[in-house]
Amino acid sequence: MLLHPVFYYAFFLAAMLGVSRVKRERKNFTVRAQDAYFELRQLVPAGLIAGLLLSLITLASGLAVPVAAIMLAALFTLLFSLTGNMRLIGPAYTVGAAFFALIYLGGKTFNVPFIREAFESASGRIYPSLAVLIAILLIAEGILLLKRGSIATSPKLITSKRGQRVGVHEARRLWLVPVFLLIPGSALTLPFDWWPVFSIGENTYSLFLVPFAIGMHQQIQGMLPAEAIRAYGKKVTTLGVLVLLVSAAGYWYPVAAIGAAALAILGREAIAFYQKVKEDNRPFYFARKNEGLMILGVLPGSPADKMELKVGELISKANGMPVSNENDLYEALLQNRAHCKLEVFDTNGQIRFVQRALYENDHHELGILFVHDDRKWDEKAV
Incomplete structure (x- = not known):
């Protein structure tokens, strides 16, 4: 060989x-x-x-x-x-x-x-x-x-x-x-x-x-x-x-x-x-939804991965607040920097709740990839 x-x-x-x-x-x-x-x-x-x-x-x-x-x-x-x-x-x-x-x-x-x-x-x-x-x-x-x-x-x-x-x-x-x-x-x-x-x-x-x-x-x-x-x-x-x-x-x-x-x-x-x-x-599965944020990807080892979030699931609420875009999500997370509670619709349309304490050594974000417009990353931190 x-x-x-x-x-x-x-x-x-x-x-x-x-x-x-x-x-x-x-x-x-x-x-x-x-x-x-x-x-x-x-x-x-x-x-x-x-x-x-x-x-x-x-x-x-x-x-x-x-x-x-x-x-x-x-x-x-x-x-x-x-x-x-x-x-x-x-x-x-x-x-x-x-x-x-x-x-x-x-x-x-x-x-x-x-x-x-x-x-x-x-x-x-x-x-x-x-x-x-x-x-x-x-x-x-x-x-x-x-x-x-x-x-x-x-x-x-x-x-x-x-x-x-x-x-x-x-x-x-x-x-x-x-x-x-x-x-x-x-x-x-x-x-x-x-x-x-x-x-x-x-x-x-x-x-x-x-x-x-x-x-x-x-x-x-x-x-x-x-x-x-x-x-x-x-x-x-x-x-x-x-x-x-x-x-x-x-x-x-x-x-x-x-x-x-x-x-x-x-x-x-x-x-x-x-x-x-x-x-x-087929229509695009990973497109923006009015009901929440579609998960396009999950980073390995991130808080989202440890919360067992899956590709294709839909985040409808974060810390009790409805979310429809990334800004809504991270504004909701700022309400409680030490804890994250998400309301998620799984790929079968069933609702479930996931939560986790957030620590200082965690990833700077949850580790979720979403669909977003082109933007200049050097001008805006997400």
Whole structure:
């Protein structure tokens, strides 16, 4: 795995995601929600678990993938990442593009020594195993979206088509999923004569721990972020299962493998397009309300976090005083600097009361992010 460029590139991408997010959050709110290392901390743990489970499947089923396909998938990962859309480095796009490129390039002669042998050994054949690999990686992507995608989405301020300042949530995440794959032939022993090989029957194989990058890029405006991402993850998982069923037929009917790879790419793009169209047609969830203040974000470790305030809840009263904007809220809090009592409508519309003593070492504010107009922060303290 340490020989693979995607391994190092994934850390670079995750770091860039964290830095760009912090810059945007500071521009919107003068404070960041999560530190710049949050995306790096999310990169490995969940991906390792997913990779272990996928490795058990690939090794138990004897899934053999040519080394040329791994090289092409890495190339497309690097190319698609240049768009800035992390969704495009998902397996449907990178491995799917490698599948079709391998059909075209397999068997062709190149002047570079190792690459020449890798593509000549592929010999232009259709590899149903690649279609199966796309399917199980798609399923892993859907499960990662379901389980980890909604953690700490980033609040963001945008201007609506009507010129109003509204809030949305953005999820840009990256997972590194290392998977053990069988490499047919002895292509890896050409540049690395020490590479271990073993035989099964008359065939020779090598083992390669291949790091795959799985990314997400989703902006949610019309519903709660957790609900939207879970629904999105279910659709991706369902697509992965469907692609797996079609790709399995590729071992008997090679054309089915082509259909499975095409279905993965087109289906993944259709899910993203459908989600965007639905979001564009929904009213903004995080907009100003006459009934109170909508919570767009909660800073970790702040008094609001310790009071268990949640994104999407509505603050109607503070210390017994009705609030409709930030000024009302902080004027109400000034009535009692040592204590905070809030009347809150949760995401189900049920009212609840939260209260907490405020101490000198607490955050200078409650730690709640609201929708607000552009303003000059150096002229006015909030």
